[in-house]
Amino acid sequence: MAGVPISVRDVSMRYSTRGGAVEVLADFDLAVDAGERLAIMGPSGAGKTTLLALIGGLEAIQRGSIVVGGTDLAHLHGDALAAYRYQTVGFVFQHFGLLGNLSARENIELAMSFGGRSSRDRRARAQLLLDAVGIAHRADHRPAELSGGESQRVALARALANEPRLLLADEPTGNLDGETAERVLELLDRTAADSGATLLTVTHDPAVARRFDRIIQLEPRVIAS
Amino acid sequence: MMRGRAVRLLAATLVVIGSACSRGSNATVPPTRRGPNLTYVAIGNGETAGNSVKNRIRSAWPQIVYRTVFPRSAIFVNLGQNSVTIDEAAASQLPVALSLAPDVVTVELTDDTFLTRDATGYQAKLERFVQRLQRGGRTRVILGNIPPGDREPGVLACTPNPPAGSGPCRIGSGFDIDASNARDAEFNQAIAAAAAASAVPLVDLHAAFLRARAAGNEDAFYAGNDFSPNEAGHAFIARQFEPAVRAALKSRP
Amino acid sequence: MNWPDAFLAALRSLDRRAGRAALTVLAVALAAALLSALLIVSTAARTRVLDQLAKGGPLAGIQVAAAAPGPQALDADTPRPGRPRDIDADAVRRIRALRSVRSVVTLESNPVLAVAPSAAIQPFQDTLAGLDLRRVRTLPITVIVGRSPTPDSLTEVAVTEGYLRRVGLTRATAAKAVGTEVEIGAPRSFPSSRDRIDVRGRWTRAEIVGVVAQQAIDAQFLGSRAMVRAARAWTAQSDPDSGFELPSSRYAGLFVVADGLDRVGSARASITRLGYSTSSPENLIETVRRYLRVVEIVLAGIGLIALAIAALGITNALLAAVRERRREIGVLKAIGARDRDVRRIFLIEAGITGLIGGLVGTVAGYGIARILGAVVNQYLVDQGLPGVGIGLPALVVVGGVLGSAMLAVLAGITPAQRAARLPARQAMGDA
Numbered sequence: 001m002a003g004v005p006i007s008v009r010d011v012s013m014r015y016s017t018r019g020g021a022v023e024v025l026a027d028f029d030l031a032v033d034a035g036e037r038l039a040i041m042g043p044s045g046a047g048k049t050t051l052l053a054l055i056g057g058l059e060a061i062q063r064g065s066i067v068v069g070g071t072d073l074a075h076l077h078g079d080a081l082a083a084y085r086y087q088t089v090g091f092v093f094q095h096f097g098l099l100g101n102l103s104a105r106e107n108i109e110l111a112m113s114f115g116g117r118s119s120r121d122r123r124a125r126a127q128l129l130l131d132a133v134g135i136a137h138r139a140d141h142r143p144a145e146l147s148g149g150e151s152q153r154v155a156l157a158r159a160l161a162n163e164p165r166l167l168l169a170d171e172p173t174g175n176l177d178g179e180t181a182e183r184v185l186e187l188l189d190r191t192a193a194d195s196g197a198t199l200l201t202v203t204h205d206p207a208v209a210r211r212f213d214r215i216i217q218l219e220p221r222v223i224a225s
Numbered sequence: 226m227m228r229g230r231a232v233r234l235l236a237a238t239l240v241v242i243g244s245a246c247s248r249g250s251n252a253t254v255p256p257t258r259r260g261p262n263l264t265y266v267a268i269g270n271g272e273t274a275g276n277s278v279k280n281r282i283r284s285a286w287p288q289i290v291y292r293t294v295f296p297r298s299a300i301f302v303n304l305g306q307n308s309v310t311i312d313e314a315a316a317s318q319l320p321v322a323l324s325l326a327p328d329v330v331t332v333e334l335t336d337d338t339f340l341t342r343d344a345t346g347y348q349a350k351l352e353r354f355v356q357r358l359q360r361g362g363r364t365r366v367i368l369g370n371i372p373p374g375d376r377e378p379g380v381l382a383c384t385p386n387p388p389a390g391s392g393p394c395r396i397g398s399g400f401d402i403d404a405s406n407a408r409d410a411e412f413n414q415a416i417a418a419a420a421a422a423s424a425v426p427l428v429d430l431h432a433a434f435l436r437a438r439a440a441g442n443e444d445a446f447y448a449g450n451d452f453s454p455n456e457a458g459h460a461f462i463a464r465q466f467e468p469a470v471r472a473a474l475k476s477r478p
Numbered sequence: 479m480n481w482p483d484a485f486l487a488a489l490r491s492l493d494r495r496a497g498r499a500a501l502t503v504l505a506v507a508l509a510a511a512l513l514s515a516l517l518i519v520s521t522a523a524r525t526r527v528l529d530q531l532a533k534g535g536p537l538a539g540i541q542v543a544a545a546a547p548g549p550q551a552l553d554a555d556t557p558r559p560g561r562p563r564d565i566d567a568d569a570v571r572r573i574r575a576l577r578s579v580r581s582v583v584t585l586e587s588n589p590v591l592a593v594a595p596s597a598a599i600q601p602f603q604d605t606l607a608g609l610d611l612r613r614v615r616t617l618p619i620t621v622i623v624g625r626s627p628t629p630d631s632l633t634e635v636a637v638t639e640g641y642l643r644r645v646g647l648t649r650a651t652a653a654k655a656v657g658t659e660v661e662i663g664a665p666r667s668f669p670s671s672r673d674r675i676d677v678r679g680r681w682t683r684a685e686i687v688g689v690v691a692q693q694a695i696d697a698q699f700l701g702s703r704a705m706v707r708a709a710r711a712w713t714a715q716s717d718p719d720s721g722f723e724l725p726s727s728r729y730a731g732l733f734v735v736a737d738g739l740d741r742v743g744s745a746r747a748s749i750t751r752l753g754y755s756t757s758s759p760e761n762l763i764e765t766v767r768r769y770l771r772v773v774e775i776v777l778a779g780i781g782l783i784a785l786a787i788a789a790l791g792i793t794n795a796l797l798a799a800v801r802e803r804r805r806e807i808g809v810l811k812a813i814g815a816r817d818r819d820v821r822r823i824f825l826i827e828a829g830i831t832g833l834i835g836g837l838v839g840t841v842a843g844y845g846i847a848r849i850l851g852a853v854v855n856q857y858l859v860d861q862g863l864p865g866v867g868i869g870l871p872a873l874v875v876v877g878g879v880l881g882s883a884m885l886a887v888l889a890g891i892t893p894a895q896r897a898a899r900l901p902a903r904q905a906m907g908d909a
Contacts, residue, residue: 049906052906053903053906056812057902058808058811058812058903058905058906059902059903078817079817082811082816082817083814085813085814085902086813086814089812091813091905093812093905095805097806097809097812098809099490099806099809100494100806101491101493101494102487102490106490110487110810110813113479113480114479114813114814114816114819116480158813161813162814170906262632280600282591282593282601282661282663282679283601292661292683297633297659297683297684298632299682299683300681300682301680302679302680302681303678303681304678321668321678
């Protein structure tokens with residue numbers, strides 16, 4: 001399945017904090033081609049994660065527009081937004097985001113449970129993905145029983161569960177040691193390439209960023225209201 | 226008015242709720258085993274009736290015998306009456322006794338000693354009396370004889386040298402104790418003869434009182450200026466009758 | 479997300495926080511146990527009272543005195559009777575034939591002399607009452623302590639409070655009288671003349687097996703009908719010229735059981751028309767019923783308060799869970815969960831908690847009620863009364879299990895709503 005192009009235009013995001021308003025993105029523009037692998041870098045507070053959350057439909061757009069695969073996210077709300085996340089996006093979090101009360105397999109199956117897939121189908125696909133990320137032998141272990149690398153592999157498998165056209169990874173190797181991080185990145189690369197999905201990865205690590213097709217650098221913009 | 230009603234309502238409510246929610250006392254009694262329905266009748270004189278005790282229902286010797294010897298299921302009627310001859314008893318007490326179809330009857334009819342003084346006639350009458358009571362053997366009859374009268378306070382008060390503290394003589398100062406003792410002996414012989422003739426047990430109260438006298442206990446059986454025994458005396462008489470009554474119960478047909 | 483998946487997710491969530499879930503379930507269970515035990519007991523008690531009232535029993539009993547009706551015969555529960563009027567077999571037959579009358583138990587009595595065990599108490603004269611003791615449980619005779627005499631016994635009596643007073647006891651110490659023996663003598667007078675005897679007693683001895691309230695019997699001794707008839711047979715042979723006063727009425731009174739409380743009034747009116755004074759606790763019982771209702775409401779209120787507290791516990795536990803699981807909820811949304819999927823999971827969690835708590839609580843409540851019932855039945859059997867059947871009413875099961883579950887779901891609405899509205903951004907941590 002091909003990836004989706006992304007168009008970000010004049011997007012501004014501002015948060016209210018106790019210390020005042022914080023503008024993390026201001027009139028931000030970005031265009032990403034379908035299937036492109038993009039690394040987003042920048043210091044803390046530059047808006048990297050916010051940009052990812054906006055593109056992933058986790059956060060409402062305050063100003064500007066984001067069009068993903070022809071869909072203007074500003075027009076999506078409620079169930080439509082949930083459907084977008086389910087059908088189009090696959091997330092990989094720095095903290096893995098696995099549900100501790102479910103096994104690795106169940107975490108992957110859970111991601112497929114919001115779209116009406118049969119349990120047999122889900123089970124078969126979960127097994128496929130577990131094999132693909134090389135973690136089948138740990139399928140019935142819970143996250144607490146997995147290492148960081150194993151957890152991130154499960155998280156990656158879960159992100160791929162619904163065959164997303166857009167993979168969003170927020171510091172996917174941030175909690176991993178060098179060797180493990182390398183293996184996870186290789187896996188991320190390979191799976192993105194195999195699926196043709198557009199891949200946006202937030203990272204602090206220039207070495208990680210260099211593996212991607214393109215790197216964009218965000219700068220912090222802080223304005224006290 | 227309102228308060229009384231409220232209290233009644235509250236009490237009734239508590240009873241209803243209590244019947245559902247509380248536990249009552251454990252003071253329960255298992256059902257009584259029904260013993261034999263025995264009937265005991267006491268025929269006799271004023272002593273049998275319980276004269277001279279404050280509470281004849283509680284302390285008369287036949288009542289004590291009933292209480293201590295008979296099972297709870299037994300019925301007891303005391304027909305004793307004051308100053309009664311055997312003829313009078315035959316008219317008043319005997320028919321009632323027979324109507325009760327008793328299992329055991331004690332007979333202590335001794336007033337003829339001073340009322341008729343006819344020991345010979347008395348013996349014959351007593352024999353007939355007993356035979357009628359026996360109802361062909363269905364009733365066990367027990368006879369009692371006359372205790373010695375010479376230590377009765379009422380008698381001692383009439384002697385030439387009454388004991389200190391004696392009351393006035395009420396039977397005439399010419400009362401002849403020896404003659405009285407002789408009559409008692411004659412009547413006791415008649416009673417013994419009647420008992421033998423009728424094959425009924427005799428409770429020898431005379432001998433028992435003499436034994437008590439020898440032991441120095443007899444005076445305690447009388448109180449005040451009386452001719453009849455007190456509570457202790459009745460208890461003593463009851464104790465004399467008890468073995469014979471027990472034996473009679475065992476030999477019941 | 480379909481219901482089975484949501485159920486599974488909820489179950490897994492509870493499993494992960496098993497300790498907290500167990501405590502929440504326990505709170506619900508305790509509340510449900512309290513509520514269901516109270517309901518079961520009060521239902522049993524009410525059923526029993528209603529049974530007595532509706533089908534006829536002690537509470538539907540009417541006492542008929544051997545007297546003509548007095549003024550205001552039907553206005554009061556216990557009116558003042560008029561002049562004495564004998565109750566004979568014919569009167570009994572006519573009362574028994576009344577349509578609103580279920581049954582009639584005759585009360586016979588005889589004057590007696592009595593000797594209490596203590597020598598300090600003088601023998602005294604009172605009355606021995608007797609009736610068919612097989613029917614005692616249908617009569618308004620309250621056993622205070624011990625039991626009523628066995629029906630055919632000639633050696634057992636129950637005494638009333640008058641006897642207690644005479645021997646220096648009170649209701650509180652009434653048990654001391656039980657097990658003691660009393661000598662009872664039926665008197666008979668003979669013509670008074672030189673060669674005749676005067677009054678003689680026919681003595682029997684009886685064990686006091688119980689103490690009964692005196693409101694229904696104007697006598698200090700209650701025995702079997704056989705016992706009082708034997709006494710009566712002796713006393714009846716008394717010399718008519720002796721001046722010895724004997725009751726002329728064959729029956730001292732009657733206990734009439736009406737065909738239910740609603741028939742008590744008409745039965746009383748009919749008996750009054752036949753010329754006898756009646757009394758019954760109909761007004762009192764009606765008020766007792768209302769009091770009973772109030773007690774039920776109070777008991778149910780206590781249970782509901784407990785359940786409300788348990789519901790607050792559920793809300794609190796779920797709110798805590800929402801606070802703890804903000805990121806997890808965000809992740810759920812990030813991977814496609816809709817608001818209603820999240821809400822559904824939380825509501826199911828609350829429902830499962832309530833259902834298990836309600837089930838455990840209802841079973842426990844039934845057990846508690848059974849234990850209470852056993853205690854109560856022991857008491858009732860001691861009193862010579864039939865026991866109370868402790869059942870599990872369908873309403874209690876439905877109320878206990880489904881009610882608890884529903885209440886829990888209601889308690890879970892606010893936390894579930896809060897969870898559903900959490901922004902998906904929570905998946906990535908705070909901005």
